[in-house]
Structure formats: structure tokens, C-alpha cells
Amino acid sequence: MKKNIAIIMGGYSSEVDISLKSGEVVYAHLNNDSYNAYRIHILKDKWVGLDENGQMFPVNRHDFSVDFGQGPLTFDCVFNAIHGTPGEDGYMQAYFALLGIPQTSCDYYQAALTFNKRDLLSVLRPYGVKCARSYHLNKEDELDTVAILEKVGLPCFVKANKAGSSFGVFKVYQERELKACIEKAFEEDDELIIEAALEGTEVSVGVIRYEGKITVLPITEIVSENDFFDYEAKYQGKSTEITPARISDEQARKVSEVASMVYRVLKMKGYSRSEFIFIGDEPHMLEMNSNPGLTEESILPQQARVAGISLRKLFESAVEDALNQKY
Structure with a gap:
């Protein structure tokens, strides 16, 4: 009997479009002789399952089931194709662990x-x-550009600590650029890592x-x-x-x-x-x-x-x- 596989894609971060593309590739290539594959969009405003025609049906978050019109459908396994939160930082992993549903990525602690x-x-x-010399900076910290550059030098990278696809990453060549790049990086995350450029x-x-x-x-x-x-x-x-x-x-x-x-x-x-x-x-x-x-x-x-x-x-x-x- 074929297994029901939920391919989760989307997410809540700037990587949502990339994740949707990844999920569609998995959906196109997953072996349909062995599995019944279903696309599940995990988005900020909705969790929905898509049928073959792209029609959307709500996900029951209590047990991660979807009723496509023939009664609740449950899943034997989840293929996790979400980049960024909540699929790459441990939230979805913990959710599926509580429900006892196997999923393809690492466990919740490793993800976080x-x-x-x-x-x-x-x-x-x-x-x-x-690894490179680094300086850690949180949004509420006092900004001391002198201390930062004494630690990492120039050029350096300002990086959002919890982001992917190079969102919130800036290369800094001159001290006068540093503050503006830090402010931009804080738009992606409230924690930064500033590293010496290797x-x-x-x-x-x-x-x-x-x-x-x-x-x-x-x-x-x-x-x-x-x-x-x-x-x-x-x-x-x-x-x-x-x-x-x-x-x-x-x-x-x-x-x-x-x-x-x-x-x-x-x-x-x-x-x-x-x-x-x-x-x-x-x-x-x-x-x-x-x-x-x-x-x-x-x-x-x-x-x-x-x-x-x-x-x-x-x-x-x-x-x-x-x-x-x-x-």
C-alpha cells in the first residue's frame, strides 16, 4: 500500500518563494509508484493542502490532517522543504515529533x-x-563600532544570525559603512554575527x-x-x-x-x-x-x-x- 507523503513548503521568512520552488521540485520527482504525494503550504496566514488542480483545503493543525473532500487524510511521513522559519529552525520538527509523524530533516534541537x-x-x-574571528551583537546592545573593528578588522561581514539565502548579509569595507549595514541586517533578525572577511x-x-x-x-x-x-x-x-x-x-x-x-x-x-x-x-x-x-x-x-x-x-x-x- 502506497504511503501518504506531505511535502511542506513555504514558511514565514524571506525564503518563502525559494521554498515553494523546492517543494514543487520534490513533488514533481517523488516516486509516485511508491507514494501518494501531497503539497502542503505552510504560510503565515494559512496552512493548506493543494489537490492536483491546485485547489486549497485547510490543514487541521491538531493532527496535521487534510480533508480533500473524502474525509480526513493523514500522512505517514512529511518531506520538509521549508527554508527558514518555521521549517529549518526546529518549530516544525518539534510539532511533528509531538504528533509522532516522521519527517525528513534533522531533529528539532539540531535544527535550532x-x-x-x-x-x-x-x-x-x-x-x-x-572559523573566522567574530563579534556578536544584539538589537538592544549599545553599538560600539570601534570595539567591533578592533575584533574583526576590515573588510568584514555583517550577517543576520538566523536567516538564510544571504538575506541580511553585507560586506563592509569602510568604517563609515558599518552602522548602516548593521541597521539593514537588523531588519532580518534581532541578532547579528559580524565576522572577519576570509x-x-x-x-x-x-x-x-x-x-x-x-x-x-x-x-x-x-x-x-x-x-x-x-x-x-x-x-x-x-x-x-x-x-x-x-x-x-x-x-x-x-x-x-x-x-x-x-x-x-x-x-x-x-x-x-x-x-x-x-x-x-x-x-x-x-x-x-x-x-x-x-x-x-x-x-x-x-x-x-x-x-x-x-x-x-x-x-x-x-x-x-x-x-x-x-x-
Whole structure:
């Protein structure tokens, strides 16, 4: 008997449109011989299920069921394609854990931790993971630009602490630019991380559970036409993504070992994609995404293709892995 799979997409953040695209790709490629797939939009003003014609039906949030006209339909598993809150920061994971419904991304604690750039890097430093010098700033804190620049120098990056797709990220070259960039970043989040700019080759490393095994995918080199790998570079063709990356065997070994170790140490599940910059042969971690983009042009699907994994197999493996988890 085919399993009912809810593909949740949308979310409450600036990444809503990207998530809707990811969810539609999953819906198009998920194996319909094994599963009955249903699109579920999780939006600020509504939670709705869509039928094959795009007609919307409300989600019963008490048990996450949908009545498409033939009585309440429940789901055997949830495919989580939400980028940003509430699908990547632990809220949906905790909700489904309480309901006892398997879902394809990591657990709620890991989601909350990896979504918080400051906390993630703080947890990983004792394991020897290298990262940039940083300064933490909250919205209610007194702004001391002198102290910030004494810590991180110029150029530096001002980043919203809990945001994705490079929303709320600004590169600062001169002290007079710093205050304005901080104010803009606070529009995305009330916590910031300000980091020294690392100059070197940037790579993205996907680590997934595939057919029950932790697997490091081929590494992608990021060459941005812009100052850094910003929203335009990621989604509007302003970058070149080269898989496999043009790095040495030693660099590939080191960054693969770090990415795999981080996945294991954090007890991750599902997909992850971590960003690193090489200083010499040493990879310095920038962040980890626990629900990376799944559009046709997104990095993780590119890496899977190079590894010989079709989107159908990639998505099916995530669902089967979730269904085999014990709740």
C-alpha cells in the first residue's frame, strides 16, 4: 500500500518563494509508484493542502490532517522543504515529533542549533573546527563600532544570525559603512554575527544520509561575480558553481572529513550543506544549512547528479530513512 507523503513548503521568512520552488521540485520527482504525494503550504496566514488542480483545503493543525473532500487524510511521513522559519529552525520538527509523524530533516534541537550561526560555531570550536574571528551583537546592545573593528578588522561581514539565502548579509569595507549595514541586517533578525572577511576559495559540501549511510557528496566550488555569494549569486545566475571543485586532493580530504565529522557530532539526519573558505589548505566553516535548496539549479541536487544520484532516488532515500526512524 502506497504511503501518504506531505511535502511542506513555504514558511514565514524571506525564503518563502525559494521554498515553494523546492517543494514543487520534490513533488514533481517523488516516486509516485511508491507514494501518494501531497503539497502542503505552510504560510503565515494559512496552512493548506493543494489537490492536483491546485485547489486549497485547510490543514487541521491538531493532527496535521487534510480533508480533500473524502474525509480526513493523514500522512505517514512529511518531506520538509521549508527554508527558514518555521521549517529549518526546529518549530516544525518539534510539532511533528509531538504528533509522532516522521519527517525528513534533522531533529528539532539540531535544527535550532544549525539555524543559529553564532551558537553553531561556538559548539563546534572545541572540536577543532576553524572559523573566522567574530563579534556578536544584539538589537538592544549599545553599538560600539570601534570595539567591533578592533575584533574583526576590515573588510568584514555583517550577517543576520538566523536567516538564510544571504538575506541580511553585507560586506563592509569602510568604517563609515558599518552602522548602516548593521541597521539593514537588523531588519532580518534581532541578532547579528559580524565576522572577519576570509579571502580564499569558497566551497559547499553536502552531507546526506543516503540509503541509510552518511555520504559526503562531491564538493562544489563557488565563484561569485559579486562581492560574495549573495542572493543574486545564488539564485539569479551571478555565480559559477563548479562540481567537483578545483581544489587539491589534500583540501578535498580535509574539508570532507570536517563536514562528515560535524554531521556525526551534531547527530544530524537528512540533508545538510555546509559552507567553507580555504585559508591555505585549512577549511574555515561559515555555516550549515539543514534544509538546503532543492530546486533544479540548487547546489545539493547538482552534487547529487555528479555522484550519480537522481532526484527521484535522492528524495526517495530521504523519505525511506525518515520512515525507518523510531518515534
